[in-house]
Amino acid sequence: MSPVSSTIHCDAPAPTSITSKTANAIQTVKSAISVPENELKRWRRIFEGNAGTVVNDEKFLNVDQFVNAIAPKSDLTKIGRAQFATLFKVADSTKRGLVSWDDFVVFETILKRPDADYWIAFQYFDVDNSGTITYDEFKNVFKATLAEDSIPFDFDGDWVKLYLGKKNGTHVLGYSEFTQMMKGLQGERLRQSFKYLDQDLDGFIRPDQFKRIILEIAGHKLSDAVIERLPTLCTLTPGGRISYSEVIAFHNVVREMDMIERIIREATAKSKDGRIDQSDFLNHCASTTRYALFTPMEASIIFHFAGRGSPQQRLALIEFAQLLDPRWRAPTEETAKAQPSNALSFLHEVAHSVYNFGLGGIAGAFGATMVYPIDLVKTRMQNQRSTVVGQLLYKNSFDCVRKVFHNEGFVGFYRGLGPQLIGVAPEKAIKLTVNDFVRKRAMDPETGRIALGWELFAGGSAGGCQVIFTNPLEIVKIRLQMQGEAAKVEGAVPKGAVHIVRQLGLVGLYKGASACLLRDIPFSAIYFPTYAHLKKDVFQEGYNGKQLSFLETLSAAAIAGMPAAYLTTPADVVKTRLQTEAKTGQTHYKGMADAFRKIYREEGFKAFFKGGPARIIRSSPQFGFTLVAYEYLHKFMPYPFKGEPRDVETTFTSQPEDMSRIRARNALRILLDVHGNFGPRGA
Secondary structure (H helix, E strand, O other): OOOOOOOOOOOOOOOOOOOHHHHHHHHHHHHHOOOOHHHHHHHHHHHHHHOOEEEOOEEEEOHHHHHHHHOOOOOOOOOOHHHHHHHHHHHOOOOOOOEOHHHHHHHHHHHOOOOHHHHHHHHHHOOOOOOOEOHHHHHHHHHHHOOOOOOOOOOOOHHHHHHHOOOOOOOOEOHHHHHHHHHHHHHHHHHHHHHHHOOOOOOEEOHHHHHHHHHHHHHHHOOHHHHHOHHHHHHHOOOOOEEHHHHHHHHHHHHOHHHHHHHHHHHHHHOOOOEEOHHHHHHHHHHHOOOOOOOHHHHHHHHHHHOOOOOOOOEEHHHHHHHHOOOOOOHHHHHHHOOOOHHHHHHHHHHHHHHHHHHHHHHHHHHHHHHHHHHHHHHHHHHOOOOOOOOOOOOOHHHHHHHHHHHHOHHHHHOOHHHHHHHHHHHHHHHHHHHHHHHHHHOOOOOOOOOHHHHHHHHHHHHHHHHHHHHHHHHHHHHHHHHHHHHHHHOOOOOOHHHHHHHHHHHHOOOOHHHHHHHHHHHHHHHHHHHHHHHHHHOOOOHHHOOOOHHHHHHHHHHHHHHHHHHOHHHHHHHHHHHOOOOOOOOOOOOHHHHHHHHHHHHOHHHHHOOHHHHHHHHHHHHHHHHHHHHHHHHHOOOOOOOOOOOHHHOOOOOOOOHHHHHHHHHHHHHHOOOOOOOOOOO
């Protein structure tokens, strides 16, 4: 087979075929598109890191080095690394078998174009760099990709003539015409392939013949699981064979895969149970698109392959992954890669719990420190007994801030912070761990949905379990916070945390625990479901792979804390009164019920919401900062061992990749649409 272009050695003089027009075109591309300096530095780093060929003291990339420089580091399941060598011909503008730094800059700049995939394909077919593609160029490049056992393509057919005129005619394709022809090329190959294999001219082919067609024109777009089940398309209609209509319908499904994924994501998100059937799919398609994009046959094909041959069942988003993502692997395959022993599995669970515990403690300490001054003001306002003469120290929260700063200085705002930081690590770790533990076990593994009742139970359980650490922590913290006030009024000498613990004893540390439970259980039951739904339903986390920004995450966490904090203020007021050491002349409370009764009788209903605004101002940002810190710690300090659980929404969502590498991959896919074996295969 004759080569598409002749080989020229790097030490040979520039060939006469490289005209000044080509050189000017390259220079125009260099100067026309302004490249930021930071990109040039990144490109230089990539080039220098891979260029291992030196000629006349100048570095170059050979084919293998070029592939290492431009091939994506991931997403190579259906496209071999060696196939990226196909793009070397485009980058090697001088056809000398090496890519210089200037060539590499031009290639990377081309990849910045929004139409880089079609532009590169055009350059690949434009062998003589004339800016147009002739019939001979199209035919020679296309034929060079076809193996001897490939389904033949009729270059003298009517479809080719519509674009390029009669055989050996003078019509040539410009760039825009070429892109339109490439878009329709697969459809024509499909038609010709079916006609070639349908030798009986009865409008049917065998399942194995259908599989052969799809492998040649779209095998790189399908997962291995779908490819293995391609012959089962014959089961949709009686007869055991596949019609041309079914072949066209399947091809339309493959071609419109991005639109299918969008419709499925939206439809499953709106579904009550997170599942859809064919009717739901078609109804959502009709309501969200201008025209009906998919026929009932195409919908049947989608659900046939996603449902493993049972198209009538209701399917969850994750079940469509094998059809939508060519990298998809069966869960059994993923598990079989490295199945740990029971002992290793147990150690892994323990290690993961310790990891979450540590991050929860750091995040909790950060959140508590950020809002601790507000917490001190809230505590003093809640403990103020307005009915006792001479005890009305603060008119409002702002007056409290002013007097604390005047009487105790800036350090006074952080009185009692030590015990808070010591106790906040296990408190937040338990709360986050228990909530996640219950939610994961109550969650539908296929839809990722959890019933509202289980969400409330998970949050409530988290709040209840944390009281074992919260109550001793808070009673010590509250008494330390009140010492500055007592020192000013009564001249009392402040006592340390150790003295308070010894004074209270083990039983005393859990004084007011019932009120603490009454506060923390409903707080967490309200907070965690609200936070989860704000992220998903309001800020659209996970929709089309969306990841929330810092401000969106902080907003969701802060907003969720507002109703949770305010609605549980009465329990917090009672808890504060029970845990604070009463002064001379102040009312003593025998227990939670007695406190509720006496506060209502002596101070009225409004007393139960004393410090409510301060509690909102404190709790809302505290949990906001805590959860933002927790999520960002997971992002920047990932679990060091394999086995991090994956979310349903991200099961087949591509990981962030350099845009130039994405466009290089997409450019190769345009060429693979010509034939599945376009370019060398390999790992």
